[in-house]
Amino acid sequence: MSLRHAVLAALLDGEASGYQMAKNFDVAVSNYWHALPQQLYGELTRLEAGGLVSGRDVVQTGRPNKRVFHLTEAGREELAAFISRPSKVSFIREELLVKVQAVEGGDALALADQLDERAMTALGKIALFGKLLARLRGDLDETTFLAESSRIGPYLTGLRGLAFEQENLEWFTWTAEVLRARANGTTVPRRPRPISADQPSG
Amino acid sequence: MSLRHAVLAALLDGEASGYQMAKNFDVAVSNYWHALPQQLYGELTRLEAGGLVSGRDVVQTGRPNKRVFHLTEAGREELAAFISRPSKVSFIREELLVKVQAVEGGDALALADQLDERAMTALGKIALFGKLLARLRGDLDETTFLAESSRIGPYLTGLRGLAFEQENLEWFTWTAEVLRARANGTTVPRRPRPISADQPSG
DNA sequence: CTCTCCATGTAAATGGTTACATGATTCA
DNA sequence: TGAATCATGTAACCATTTACATGGAGAG
Numbered sequence: 190m191s192l193r194h195a196v197l198a199a200l201l202d203g204e205a206s207g208y209q210m211a212k213n214f215d216v217a218v219s220n221y222w223h224a225l226p227q228q229l230y231g232e233l234t235r236l237e238a239g240g241l242v243s244g245r246d247v248v249q250t251g252r253p254n255k256r257v258f259h260l261t262e263a264g265r266e267e268l269a270a271f272i273s274r275p276s277k278v279s280f281i282r283e284e285l286l287v288k289v290q291a292v293e294g295g296d297a298l299a300l301a302d303q304l305d306e307r308a309m310t311a312l313g314k315i316a317l318f319g320k321l322l323a324r325l326r327g328d329l330d331e332t333t334f335l336a337e338s339s340r341i342g343p344y345l346t347g348l349r350g351l352a353f354e355q356e357n358l359e360w361f362t363w364t365a366e367v368l369r370a371r372a373n374g375t376t377v378p379r380r381p382r383p384i385s386a387d388q389p390s391g
Numbered sequence: 392m393s394l395r396h397a398v399l400a401a402l403l404d405g406e407a408s409g410y411q412m413a414k415n416f417d418v419a420v421s422n423y424w425h426a427l428p429q430q431l432y433g434e435l436t437r438l439e440a441g442g443l444v445s446g447r448d449v450v451q452t453g454r455p456n457k458r459v460f461h462l463t464e465a466g467r468e469e470l471a472a473f474i475s476r477p478s479k480v481s482f483i484r485e486e487l488l489v490k491v492q493a494v495e496g497g498d499a500l501a502l503a504d505q506l507d508e509r510a511m512t513a514l515g516k517i518a519l520f521g522k523l524l525a526r527l528r529g530d531l532d533e534t535t536f537l538a539e540s541s542r543i544g545p546y547l548t549g550l551r552g553l554a555f556e557q558e559n560l561e562w563f564t565w566t567a568e569v570l571r572a573r574a575n576g577t578t579v580p581r582r583p584r585p586i587s588a589d590q591p592s593g
Numbered sequence: 594c595t596c597t598c599c600a601t602g603t604a605a606a607t608g609g610t611t612a613c614a615t616g617a618t619t620c621a
Numbered sequence: 622t623g624a625a626t627c628a629t630g631t632a633a634c635c636a637t638t639t640a641c642a643t644g645g646a647g648a649g
Contacts, residue, residue, distance in 0.1 A: 223484070251617085269496055279485035290403075294403055343554045
């Protein structure tokens with residue numbers, strides 16, 4: 190389990206409600222972690238019971254009241270300890286890749302449509318990351334920002350997310366073209382960027 | 392649940408034992424799906440009970456006997472249906488990214504060491520993908536292979552895996568350098584490749 | 594003689610998803 | 622009048638991880 194630590198990490202940027210965090214876990218954060226609202230509500234309750242976060246009620250008018258949480262000293266210590274512990278291996282779950290792996294056993298054109306759709310969502314995410322990075326950077330150039338800012342974590346992970354989505358866009362788009370070309374008997378396109386480690390064979 | 396479909400997809404390339412598949416799910420396949428041996432043994436048992444795969448015992452000398460599985464007609468049909476169904480959204484779980492997000496709350500140099508270590512494993516995976524792709528391609532060039540081969544799924548997903556690991560290598564390496572430069576007060580390095588959607592601000 | 598690889602599992606515990614539940618406000 | 626947003630949860634179910642269990646062969 191480490192939704193726990195993803196939640197603590199998110200609270201480093203200041204207090205937040207379960208609802209707000211659920212939104213973030215579906216856009217920004219979703220590049221390295223994913224969670225549903227129900228999970229966050231549960232996790233925040235457990236973290237508060239363990240003394241790692243502490244919540245206060247915020248009364249609102251015209252909308253439901255909410256409960257915002259912030260890190261406690263114990264929470265910061267746990268986060269620091271977590272950072273220095275060895276990491277578990279990462280993983281990806283991507284159904285579309287499973288489908289491409291098995292494309293010979295199904296409808297390649299239907300799959301190409303799904304790839305196009307996913308390419309569109311990648312495009313949307315790229316735009317969001319671009320804005321996020323620009324906002325964090327403010328009016329500094331990147332190198333100055335990275336040298337001087339007291340908070341660079343979200344910027345660094347944002348760059349990884351941006352690169353990932355750009356790779357997705359390229360691969361989804363090109364793969365859909367390859368599948369259509371094979372189905373239509375037209376010539377398959379070349380990859381947009383050659384990859385060094387992978388020498389053309391002969 | 393879709394370990395089920397990842398297993399069926401893997402069996403498109405021919406029969407395999409649970410043990411063999413467990414190895415693949417930790418190297419090749421691990422770029423889009425991940426599973427432990429226990430899960431695979433269980434899933435294969437369920438799939439066989441459901442008639443989607445069928446197994447036979449292979450008696451071996453000098454090593455334990457094994458049970459190899461192959462797709463049934465029902466299994467192929469399920470795979471075809473799966474490919475045309477809408478896909479669930481993908482997700483990544485990457486503890487190291489959570490740590491980078493929270494780097495201000497912990498030991499940046501310890502984290503840089505972890506990033507270096509992960510960069511090394513990325514390098515190893517890049518080499519494996521290079522070999523896998525070359526093997527699949529045989530003596531054809533990529534475009535010809537993609538146009539003419541009857542089995543391109545593993546090649547296409549291999550390319551995505553290769554690109555992913557190369558992005559990992561670049562980002563892990565550069566991020567470790569940034570963290571060390573900040574800790575030492577030396578100048579932070581620039582990113583190796585500029586990213587288009589992310590205009591230098593001003 | 595110890596470690597790793599081959600090969601397959603069971604059981605318990607933890608984690609994640611799906612379905613259900615509520616209710617006011619704002620926008621089209 | 623219907624849908625989306627804000628806001629928080631419970632309960633049941635399913636999936637995944639961790640721990641445990643076994644045992645022969647070959648390499649160092």
